[in-house]
């Protein structure tokens with residue numbers, strides 16, 4: 001199923017057009033914190049394998065740790081992202097944007113630490129060793145354009161996990177085409193005007 005024609009809108013911290021799959025892994029953002037950054041990640045469970053629904057289960061603390069040997073290496077981890085864009089282009093929302101999802105870990109952007117406090121985390125179902133799907137870029141551009149409308153401080157503040165946690169994280173990885181993504185985003189923004 002393709003979702004490239006989807007239209008998204010942010011309302012009360014929810015992305016209309018996404019499937020809401022609530023994760024218990026969140027807490028309050030610090031008081032008076034404005035959302036000002038989007039962090040892009042990749043994830044696949046098991047690594048480099050797609051489908052299966054394991055990422056959803058992982059973010060909901062419902063993954064069967066015995067289902068695959070790799071899962072034992074992440075057993076008990078409690079993490080989340082606000083959004084996950086599957087290979088099909090379907091968008092899942094795990095955490096309300098007003099809340100603090102647990103995606104960045106130890107991190108810093110332009111000298112400001114603890115990116116989870118003030119960012120929105122978007123996972124692409126993918127890996128460091130395989131190209132992303134073109135529908136994922138199209139949907140990501142639509143989603144980020146909607147987020148920029150709802151949270152104007154984001155503007156050009158788009159970073160990869162590897163940018164905010166260098167040496168510790170490598171995602172979204174060498175196959176994520178930033179130039180192409182920014183071009184699509186620019187097109188989206190000009191058609192909004």
Ligand SMILES: [Zn+2]
Pocket residue numbers: 040041042103161169171
């Ligand atoms: Zn990441």
